[in-house]
Amino acid sequence: MWREAALQVFPGARFRSPAQVADLADAEARLGRDLPAGLGQLLLECGGIIGHTGVDTVWPVEEIVEQNIFIRTDRSLAQLSMSFDSFLFFGDNGGGDQFAFVEAPQRPDIFVWEHETDSRRWVASDLRDYLGRSLAEGGDDWYV
Template identity: 60%
Template sequence: MWKEAAAEALPEVEFRAPVDATALAEAERRLGRGLPAQLTALLMETNGVVGAYGTDVVWSLDRIVEQNLLFWSPDTFPGLYMPFDPLLFFGDNGGGDQFAFVLAPERPDIFVWDHEDDSRLWAARELEDYLHRSLAGGGDWYR
């Protein structure tokens, strides 16, 4: 389902081998929280989605874990940005802006974090909408 949705938006999209339930459980253990159901389902089909120009529209599971642990650490950006605790980052635009689910309160919407001004803006209704917009839109499709 997820591969088909991505390929519909961008026929030359690239996929990776899927992750298994053991890897997902270990990732959730390391993160200390569950992954959104839509993201889990996508990762079980493909461990990331690569769009035009090699953009990691959806990161690999390892990168999701590492990036979020980094951003959630209180020592990473002390006083520089608003807290990242309610967000789960999972992809980027190749230029520094990153996309995230909101975990608290839990919702299916996707938001973009602008690394230059620390704004967090709505970008898509849910993961399938995000795939269509990000893969077909190019550039700053979310502005």
């Protein structure tokens, strides 16, 4: 389902090795939160999506864990940025901005964190909409 959705929008999309159920359980334990259902299904099916110019439109499960732990524990980010506690980051634009689900309150919408300004704003209504928008346009600024 997710592989076909990505290829329908961008036939050049590439995919990582599918995650295993144990990988998702480990990720959720390390993050202390559940992955959104659609994201978990995508990772089990295609392990992550590489879009235009090699951009990680959806990170593999290990990178999701690493990036979310880093962004919540890095002292320099804590001094420069608002809290990231309500976000679960899962991809980037290749230029530093990152995409996330909002977890508090839990909703399917996707937001972008623009790293240069620390702004956070809505970019897609759910994961399928995000894939459609990001893979159709490509590049660093599809959401601007």
